[in-house]
Amino acid sequence: MSTVVRPAVIEHHREPLGIGEASPRLSWTVDADVAGWSQAAYEIEVDGHAHGRVDSAEQVLVAWPAAALDSRERRTVRVRVWGADGGASDWSAPTVLEAGLLDPSLWRADLVAPPLPETGSGGEPAALLRGEAEIGGGIVRARIRATAHGVMTLHVNGAPVGDDALHPGWTSYATRLRYRTWDVTDLVRPGRNAIGVHLADGWYRGYLGFGGLRDLYGDRTAAIVQLEVEHADGSLTVVGTDASWRSALGPVTRSDLYMGETFVADRVVGGWSEPGFDDAAWDAVEVVDLDPATLVAPDGPAVRATEAIRVTETIHSPSGRTILDFGQNLVGRLRVHVPKGAGTIVLRHAEVLEDGELGTRPLRRARATDEIVADGTAFTWEPSFTFHGFRYAEVTGWPGTVDPAAFEAVVLHTDMRRIGTFSCSDPLLDRLHENVVWGMRGNFLDVPTDCPQRDERLGWTGDLMAFAPTAAYLYDTAGMLTGWLADLAADQHDDGNVPVYIPWADVDPHMPPLGAEAGWGDAATVVPWTLYERYGDVGILERQWSSMTAWVDAFARRAGDAVDFASGGFSFGDWLDSAAPDDQPWAARLPWQAVATAYLAQSARILRDAADVLGNPEAGARYGALFDRAAARYRAEYVTPTGRAAFPSQTAYALALRFGLLDETQTAHAGALMAAQVAADGFRIGSGFLGTPHVLDALVDAGEAATAWRLLLQRAVPSWLYAVTMGATTVWERWNSMLPDGSINPGEMTSFNHYAFGAVADFLQRRVAGLAPAAPGYRRIRVAPVPTPELAWARTEHETPYGRAAVSWTLEDGAFALEVVVPPSTEAEIALPDGSETVVVGSGTHLFACAFAPGEAAGPAASFAG
Template sequence: MITVDRITIEHHTDPLGIGEAAPRLSWVTSATTPGWRQAAYEIEAETETTGRIDSTDQVLVDWPFAPLTSRQRRHVRVRVWGEDGPASAWSEPAHVEAGLLDPALWTAKLVSPVLPDAGDGGEPAALLRGEIDLPAGVVRARLRATAHGVMTLSLNGAAVGDDVLHPGWTTYARRLRYRTWDVTDALRAGANAIGVHLADGWYRGYLGFGGRREVYGDRTAALVQLEVTLADGSERTYGTDESWRSTLGPLTRADLYMGETYDARRALAGWDAPGFDAASWDPVAVAPLDPAILVAPDGPPVRRTETLPVAEVITTPSGRTILDFGQNLVGRVRVQVPAAESGTTITLRHAEVREDGELGTRPLRAALATDEIISDGTAFAYEPSFTFHGFRYAEVTGWPGEVDPSAFTAIVTHTDMRRTGTFAASDPLLSRLHENVVWGMRGNFLDVPTDCPQRDERLGWTGDLQVFAPTAAYLYDTGGMLSGWLKDLAADQFDDGNVPVYVPWFVADDQMPPLGAEAGWGDAATVVPWTLYERYGDAGVLRRQWASMRAWTDSLAARGGPELAFSEGFSFGDWLDAAAPDDQPWAARLPWQPVAVAYLAQSARIMRDAAAVLGEPADEARYGALFERARARFRDEYVTPSGRAAFASQTAYALAIRFDLLDDAQRAHAGDLLAQQVLADGFRIGSGFLGTPHVCDALADTGNGATAWELLMQRECPSWLYAVTMGATTIWERWNSMLPDGSINPGHMTSFNHYALGAVADFLQRRVAGLAPAAPGYRRIRVAPLPSPHLTWARTAHETPYGPASVSWTLEGEEFALEVVVPPSTEAEVLLPDGSAAVTVGSGSHAFACRFAAPEPPAPPVAFAG
């Protein structure tokens, strides 16, 4: 039996109000016949059909009908044929609706409330409202909205949607994202009220590490447009304009970094319902806006995704009360506020860790991360609307009576991506390490892929994402979110092709040194699109980002100069090398110049291969030549003829091996030298952000898997498992963010939720468990587990674009058993660890067994014995 289980429109989870006129279609099939492959398909949209098309394509298939027009809605079904037999049944229809593809259809005006001058701890949030009178017979209604700031929307007193911190953060001057909601059932004949609660957010609030506010503008603003279709087919449009009114509400302070103050005494009952008297409110001001910059979202919004109760109530040595939620998370705390004397102030301070038994707030730097609730004398529920915190602990003061833990709930918030990948192993520390990576990604994929979610920074550092993108694409469906972020990257790219070190870009600190083309950071312009192509089969993102990719690679090559010497300026290099002093995170064992040459080679190779995909032969030749030039420069300047690194370090060897910078003889010797370097380092981490993701792979690629396992399973600092043994529930920024005595690293820059070093999860998934893409979109899968006596079993599963794939293995003595599930229309190349010849299998479930005698791990040097 064959079924078409799911149709996806581009990378959208809810294709309502999309920005593509010709969205690509993907579908997942199920088949009970082993080895089943699609041979043909048919797509139907209402009365139109493609007829049978003989093709194996089923991922991001071109839209086969006339392009969508603004507001047009289509219902799409798919059926498929295998190589033999009849067609499947038609799939359930997928509904797709275009947003406003023509900017001229925006008739609403951007309106700003009257707000006081900026202060020091976050500014009040404003209430805005407008009323419209509707005739009877509304059959369809869409509400579209965006803001300079962050907003919540209500219609006739009820919340619109479940988005958090809408519209998120984009490069505002060039790309302002709006979202569309179906509000048909919320409208009524006669008076209808639209309410907007509007706060500073990224637009006007504190942003970055330089203490700056009003980076994008000094006035918040909202744009809301309601479009209705009546039973007679006529359409009417309403929106924000000069008739709207505004006032200050109960949120007297609202800031992403600082937190919120909610004064229940200032609450205005019914302010967003029809008939409310707003005559005393202030008129709004109309602000200029070019509707051409308005864009529909590529990915899902930020939402509340999970709740956690209090795990423990702690009384600190100083007598303070701290709530422990048992997990470092990102979001806020919902509080059931008891009745208390009017004016009673309850304060929550948030932090990731404790130090000396008290709340560890020093790593927050200037971020207050403090919420205040002022009672009006009644009991009510409160959850912040316009802030988020990175925390495990919340200190409570001002609570009337004994603190009741059941009154507090942690609300986990992040971009609502679909989970697609899992991993577990017999060693609980390794499983916990992977879970820490997942939580780190959840906390930092909050509209923008940020470096950390708690201190005064929270920026979209390009280097962090560049190394983490493969891990992210396995764990969650990031195709839409990262496609949108790449558009911001291209929009913020400098005229000379240089890519900012974080996106969206702004000058966070006037003291920040000027940066040239920053190797390893700007390479996100090439690595991330290529990763999306490899993992999702999305060649379209390569085409769309092609100009950006070319500009970046040329910019990095220009910085290198004619000899690719990279002789001038400062560069981050292998940031946060394990050997770098706490106050000098750039002081890596490998200088930044060879890192830059290596990354130039990597981007040039990606460009060569991407040009081949896109059918650009001139660029394929050009970047192939640049790859060979960079490769030659690295070999001539930074390694001996035998392959020994001029600056012996784990990163030097790992980049040389993984980026294909050596000839075959050099590569083999470099692999052995890398193993010796790891041995000399006592099986501890000896690399930073750019090198660490490649070390284990480089060892495994050169026959040194046993050494990779000793490095992976190390528990002493610096290592991946050190943080786990210290009770970490997310990935740390530094290997020693917390010292063995429980004190916080003394450096000025310390975070306990930083996903970059969690890129090791990709190695766990691809190599330890053994599930990797061998062709774009996992059309062909490589199954090649790397077992070890450290584990008795490991398993992983991934929802590929073709359906679920999984690998599970056990090792009992020398008896190795493997189970593999391959999705329909794909095949898998299976390599058993005994070195036997690879076997290619089609879709279905497969079992294999062999004898596996693990190689003896290398003995540690005397200095580390015991």
Template structure:
């Protein structure tokens, strides 16, 4: 009989403390080949529901709303078109968190709030009776780590995470029932600066982005077997102090003085007479929200592959992989000795290459207690981007492991092929995403920046949505984007918004970056089938598009403001002016304006806004004509354009005349060949160049570009030993020296957006309809590859495409999950539609790359 998975709620694997009163439900079915769902049944608490529907992804909550704190057990089963009924899924409990009126806690701040050290806050309390349920609801101004009776609560890191704090502050809910004991108990919480008041961004002196004082808001709720309920909340009875963490900063690092530890500080019976009190702070509790995505967690540990002695005599550990995390050390030495750990992504001249960090120190320090049996330590409130760690100090012996951290998203995408360098490129894309999806999607994880640049995630969203279930994380980030828009609808360059002095103090309309407001929700709809997200973000989308129309007019070029980032970091751009790309920045901006208006028309139609759909379609046509009048010649050439302009014109539908389109395609291919298939595009051109070549009938040229190993190319960094995607095509020069440019990150995911083309075209798996309800299986072999395979865990289940070519044949194996169908389009064969199950196809095929040239 068919098997049904455990029910999921919204985009969360852990439904404890969920924020929705009507959470949508999803499940997957492992059915027989050709099986189709005709209905489903749900038990929600004591309620039973029978629904005639083939849907199984984000289906509406049919029961009465969840009340705050209410928990209900949910099970599902499905009924096939043949009438057979599955077994019930395993039960899962969904529990709603607190709402505004349920909070009894006050925000508290340390009475003596020292700059640098993490604050300790604690309170003792008595549990009188047998506990049946206990929940800790908690958040902070800063980042926190809670303990109950001397044990750490949960395994989250850098909580509550980074949001647009003035508008949205996440709170977490933990089940602490097993941690309570009858009688005396104690709760203790450490709070550090984090994004709240610590260093943020590239202005070295920038602090106090959101506030100048640390704060804690916590509410421990205890339910007893006899029905009594007890609340232990933050109030003026709490006590505060500082402890061994003397400095904790996301960019600078952490300093921990073990000689200043306070043993038992979060346990009952601790003497807190020397501790200070607390004062009440201010927080609008209406801004508290439940998380929609996973927390940051430790996800992996790596040991050093080599210990290096540098020319200057320093000891450097090479972990073999550029990553984001921190060291955990086991060390033995004299009391008061200091261990210093410096981090960097690369070596230069045999020494730690720290110049790309700019002003970020990325240095942790541990001052030993002097235990004879040794001591173990890992920082709590910082993360570093690094492959290499320099360890120095006075110690007898020391071991270190690197602990990898990122948002604990479910892995959903895989790729493999016959070319080892392409496999390494894909692995680099994967690690680049892992290092930059740390609560929000950042540009880079190592230097004094680490901001949520909107343009980066705009181009990378299709890839991120394939590799990991990033829907919950990006939905939260989009809520911050909405909150941070200006009154005129302008989207900041980075979200959460930080108003640094200078050009960033007043956000300006920026094509490709501000456009994330429309493009990212559309990508998430295509990949996860979430119409609700489109509706939630629709006001934000309209504010951006309509505000830009008010500024520019309905049928005009996007030529205001004067400075656009354009095809950022095109290889031809001067090092000190990365926006001066080969393709005119206002051409790029106008192309994006057409694309976004077209996308808005499709979104409006999808959610039933017919009048808006017509309005935005008309806007797209008007701007398209303005683009044509300004940039397109009679014979299909595009003025002021390099490869990026042609690629955008072809992919964004800017050339409706078929003759002009054909000539533009010819011109693009000519430009690519003139560059000997080396990359000549930047942040906005790179994600579309291979698709443009493919649609132009030049898939072989796309492969030759993908497989190029000379600079600038995707594989040049691979030849240089890269394990993540670089910000610049030549972040490291051929002689092993670091690019002298100011922006030289070795972990930027934007240029890794090509992995989406690898999934869809090289391996051949794409969404044919929203949420992969229909798969499009259309592999385009080339480049001399003899085989490729990919797998993606869609909302309906695991989909796979694997192909190999041998003896003049292309042999393809396709796995279609239950609930989906697939359209299979193979070279030289008729398209056909197949249902769920495994399918095999064989067609005659010869790769042009095998022919002598």
């Protein structure tokens, strides 16, 4: 037997350098070549000291066994395990972790700001900041920590530091300003050293939201940088930004996330971040106030360039413009190899074409335009302080014929680890899933945003609430969303209400007054519960508990003791129901009061169950009673005694069935009534943001899988596959963002990259392929595929906290064959589509077969989520 323990993972960090946890939890996975292997015990070694065998099967987010870390402290960790058969593994390869500045008083650097520039209309110029310091010899280790009010790039002695993009991203600046730590040992040298910062507006001072507003957090950019050098004699040198630093404007004369960037080549300052540069003519910086207690280490990875895509076609538009097609709607920026002799090159970006020209109307006020003012020499340029959502780029000012080989589209997003895949025999479904992946990549750019291209790009809570299960399967989102939830708690109002986007900024003075917003505020409960369900993280429930309860209490106050939401007022409700008029996206078939009642019940139930996990029976009883009251109200007000929806819609039935709001009699009929509703809708989707994630599951749970398949495979508008048939490469915001004639939806709000309706991918992964969690962190897996004669095969893989799980099935001439890979230390319950008895198996590879006739439907399947 061979049992190998992979290196320990520290919390949710891919790079445990400068972490913010003093007692970080540890996780590990095991590779075992014996079927049914499970862990019986483990031992953790920290800095060569073994902490003794612990008889436990736990291996996910296990408590730190040693003394808490001090600031800057490094530890080396190894793990070994024993199987149930008594066999011991070797020690894992070591994992080195290092704490950041856990004590805020250790920040010695100042936050420094360049002089205020003149106000511009398309973004302010980016400032160069520099300082120098003397460093002694015997350098053992060097770390640099930095953050900004704005976005920055960093240089030491003329070399770039790290590969982060748009650092430090966007957080709740007043309470949580994220810094990052880099290892710069190879860049620092004895003697004089220089540090350089290139600093732009970013989210802090740039245009933000859809109201044409800017300076929402402050009117000055600023940066703080601290270099810490350890020497062989044990001494520590700490230097950084202070009043001696100098500032000047550089080659980026205009920079804004929405508007774009202008680069003037003859303004490049050579050697500005190297020692000895003459900065006597530069301006002095100003030290500005900063509470170092607001500086926090990151929970997740940085934004980085993850891919570069070449041009697939050069298009000459009816107006004579040259447009480059990259074949994929993406988020990022262009890398341009500028030829000799070029003048001013203008680059405009858009997601779609309309009448053969760039379709820029959906961008609203976002100009999405970059400019290169060349100096006659050849050079390669890529903007540093903006990003665009685009498939097409229009090029003007190019000398001679535009050379497509001179352009690459650089894809940017938070550098999460891909952990889930899906594929099947239907090319349209395959493309739909790929569109979901691309939509997530584009919109998980530091903040989980609603869209990446227009003048909005906000962290809408309702969108993420709907999409979180899909996201958690496709990528390891635990670290990123842990940080986002901390921002949610920080920005939560004193009365417990959750803003409709996080981080919160008042980006639109025209937004209607909002109360406790159903579905949107429920991100406070649904997202932590999803992270617990998918990653086995009890700690996220502990950290977010006060935020979760404050939200549900605020929501319950809006409903009142009778759970009777007022008939008047405004609420988003089932936003963008397919029946809603183009100019009234809130006008869903199911009134928002019914949606609110259902979501109040669902969040109350989550709190009831979370209280049980956390050992709080009093809270569990209280929120269980709230669930009962909300469910009773839904039954009494919105459903007849036989289960018929008072407001016939797919969402009405889906929420009632999936959230457990009906009694037995109503449940017995509601599934058939829902199937009849789908048929009455022409087997086309009839729901919005809050109903759509639950429609297919509700049908399958009710024994109406055949109807679910007809709905899923529908190609006419509105449907998931309509956009695919129209050439979409990401998921659209509206079911009809583009009309069948190729024109853009006439509404003022439409996006061609918006992941909310992409929540369907969770159904593809969990039900079509059939890989679902049946216990937190996939400690127990539910494998219950829902096949159809329309598919010859489907497969999915997911890297669970315990290792790789996989499901693959084929269907040929009524013969169904299933292969399941179960990770070590877990088990799987297998439910075949012929309705035969469920089988439970341990780790290893397992094969199953049964007959499956056309028209058969899988029976109800249990769901850990409720």
